[in-house]
Amino acid sequence: MDYFVWYDENAQKTSTEKIHEAIAAYQARFARAPHLVLVHSAAQTQVGDIVIRTEQTVQPNNFWLGI
DSSP states (O other): OOOEEEEOOOTTSOHHHHHHHHHHHHHHHHSSOOSEEEEOGGGOOOBTTBEEEEOTTSOTTEEEEEO
16 A cells, blocks of 8 residues: 655644644645545544554654555
8 A cells, every 4th residue: 555644743733633734635636535544653533534543653743644
């Protein structure tokens, strides 16, 4: 599986805000919504019907989006 990687180190934003921005960037690039977002365990949250899953390989402030 290929992933679109989004990085956002802004401490003023919540993980949810960062994921929403990552989803918007993904949609602008690929003209469709992602179904899966891999995150660091510190960023675990819920966003609509998108599957948010923690992975040890994902560094803090990184978000991997895919289908």
